[in-house]
Amino acid sequence: MDLEKVSENIYKIPKQGEMKVPAKVYASEEILEEMKEDSALEQVKNMAKLPGIEKHAIMMPDGHQGYGFPIGGVAAFDNKTGIISPGGIGFDINCGIRVLKTNLTSAEIKGKEEQLANILSQKIPHGLGKGGYINTNKEDIKQILEKGVEWMHENNHATKNDIECCEENGKLPGKPGKVPEKAIKRGVNQVGSLGSGNHFLEIQRVTDVFNKEKAEAYGLEEDQIIVMIHSGSRGLGHQVCTHYLREFEEEYPEIFESLEEKNLMYAPLGDQLAEDYREAMYAAANYAWANRQGLTEAVRDCFHRIFDETELELLYDVCHNIAKEEKHDVDGEEKELLVHRKGATRAMPAGRPEVPEVYKDVGQPVLIPGSMGTHSHILSGGQKSLDLSFGSTAHGAGRLKSRTQAKQDYWGEDVQKELEREGIIIKANSGSTIAEEAPGVYKDIDQVIEVSDKLGIGQKVARMKPIINIKG
Amino acid sequence: MSYKILDHTADAKFRATGETKEEALSEAVKAVAEIVGSDPEAGTVRRQIEVESENTESLIFDFLGELIFLQDLEDVAVCQTEKLELKEEIDGPHRIKATVWTQPITPGMNLLDIKAPTYNEMLVDYENEWIIEAVLDI
Numbered sequence: 365m366d367l368e369k370v371s372e373n374i375y376k377i378p379k380q381g382e383m384k385v386p387a388k389v390y391a392s393e394e395i396l397e398e399m400k401e402d403s404a405l406e407q408v409k410n411m412a413k414l415p416g417i418e419k420h421a422i423m424m425p426d427g428h429q430g431y432g433f434p435i436g437g438v439a440a441f442d443n444k445t446g447i448i449s450p451g452g453i454g455f456d457i458n459c460g461i462r463v464l465k466t467n468l469t470s471a472e473i474k475g476k477e478e479q480l481a482n483i484l485s486q487k488i489p490h491g492l493g494k495g496g497y498i499n500t501n502k503e504d505i506k507q508i509l510e511k512g513v514e515w516m517h518e519n520n521h522a523t524k525n526d527i528e529c530c531e532e533n534g535k536l537p538g539k540p541g542k543v544p545e546k547a548i549k550r551g552v553n554q555v556g557s558l559g560s561g562n563h564f565l566e567i568q569r570v571t572d573v574f575n576k577e578k579a580e581a582y583g584l585e586e587d588q589i590i591v592m593i594h595s596g597s598r599g600l601g602h603q604v605c606t607h608y609l610r611e612f613e614e615e616y617p618e619i620f621e622s623l624e625e626k627n628l629m630y631a632p633l634g635d636q637l638a639e640d641y642r643e644a645m646y647a648a649a650n651y652a653w654a655n656r657q658g659l660t661e662a663v664r665d666c667f668h669r670i671f672d673e674t675e676l677e678l679l680y681d682v683c684h685n686i687a688k689e690e691k692h693d694v695d696g697e698e699k700e701l702l703v704h705r706k707g708a709t710r711a712m713p714a715g716r717p718e719v720p721e722v723y724k725d726v727g728q729p730v731l732i733p734g735s736m737g738t739h740s741h742i743l744s745g746g747q748k749s750l751d752l753s754f755g756s757t758a759h760g761a762g763r764l765k766s767r768t769q770a771k772q773d774y775w776g777e778d779v780q781k782e783l784e785r786e787g788i789i790i791k792a793n794s795g796s797t798i799a800e801e802a803p804g805v806y807k808d809i810d811q812v813i814e815v816s817d818k819l820g821i822g823q824k825v826a827r828m829k830p831i832i833n834i835k836g
Numbered sequence: 837m838s839y840k841i842l843d844h845t846a847d848a849k850f851r852a853t854g855e856t857k858e859e860a861l862s863e864a865v866k867a868v869a870e871i872v873g874s875d876p877e878a879g880t881v882r883r884q885i886e887v888e889s890e891n892t893e894s895l896i897f898d899f900l901g902e903l904i905f906l907q908d909l910e911d912v913a914v915c916q917t918e919k920l921e922l923k924e925e926i927d928g929p930h931r932i933k934a935t936v937w938t939q940p941i942t943p944g945m946n947l948l949d950i951k952a953p954t955y956n957e958m959l960v961d962y963e964n965e966w967i968i969e970a971v972l973d974i
Binding site for chain 2: 767
């Protein structure tokens, strides 16, 4: 494959064959070698072939093989003449991260970790078929699909700050009527549930502050206890994606047949079906924000059982599987684009309208989880992100090994004991779940963050280490 | 006829085989059960599933989607099929009608919630026996 080094951490696959734009890969030399081991680089080239793609197809430093788009893929399409692709967003619409700040230090929770872990593990629904923390009926779900966190606030499940510090204030222009009935049925019982796979809830300690001024603006300091939540739109979002993938396939058989990678299926923007999917996808995104808000209520209730006066304030909530309408500069001209981020986090710098008022001078908080037992990071959107990545950066460590390989290489109980020695309590459904998510099966998160920081797309603010991990 | 869980970086891939497509599809259900963490040889609650699609690949996609939907909707875990009928018409609809054994999910059970079926690396082939491969997004 033609891969040119442009500068440190920037590689380019020049426009060739059916590619409409070049592809850019943001990686260190070591990360790039890892990327060559699966088909992620081939997938970023496929993205560059899609109609209406603008400027460049991008892969983030945590990029790896996905379906259609690679995980860590960013592509922006002209909002009128481009396309929308469910595979460019992911099955888990608005899978994302939220961080809650506490006013506790590690000394204040010392000795109570096991108790807290047990309460959280018991109260927070995780895995298949455990229901949701918030009781909802079908009518509630329709309201959630339209209003997102606003509905949670109206029903006393959210504070005003929870709305203000959520990306898009927890609400995109979704239309419940465009969400298939089956998806709504799946959504009824899952508001406030973690799910499975790599989803988790972690109690973390801030170990390093890299930028004091920004950390202060985000309300972070060393040794502070914070809570990180990773979940998405659950069965409802998956059903929306599956439903529209099949609808697209039936409506556009000629496009489907022409695609080597069927998961790259798309619809031309402006077509009714594309608009239907966009509105259903936004509605599912609203559901995901309500879900993470439901989990927030569960966390607050659990903490208050042990720590009466503790405040758990939302720092920020940001999604990493989404397509959104944004204005960006393309060749000196401001254009309205539909930016697809699949396993990539929005990282808007100070001055952009998307940054919440409270953070407008320092830039948007970017929340990036590490693998189980390793560091997670909080960055701030960097000025270079607009030019290099349509205001985006990485979303995590990125998997290196398959789950089957992980289970051959690690024994869940051993991993659990090793982490316990480091002071990390893991609560998981089974030993194999722990083995599948062992720190060694992921890329080095610190290296991924270094690339983001050096490129200036998302800049280091603080780093955390887990104390308790509740695995989905 | 048998099934096997295959290697896949981020998700779960399986291979199901059988002398007939019906047998391979029944093995696919057991593979799903193993991925979920339920018992592919058990089941206490019977459920009927019917899907209709335009070709074999989309039929497998829809069938897997229906199993996942059933789990979410009824709080059960899929185990195995009791009976599976397949009708495929040339240039016509392709149908599966199956009776699936499931087990109710109780608080102590620790099961994996599969997100969705995918077309990724999907394979339907005949080589001495029918082979079905598919990846589930987990």
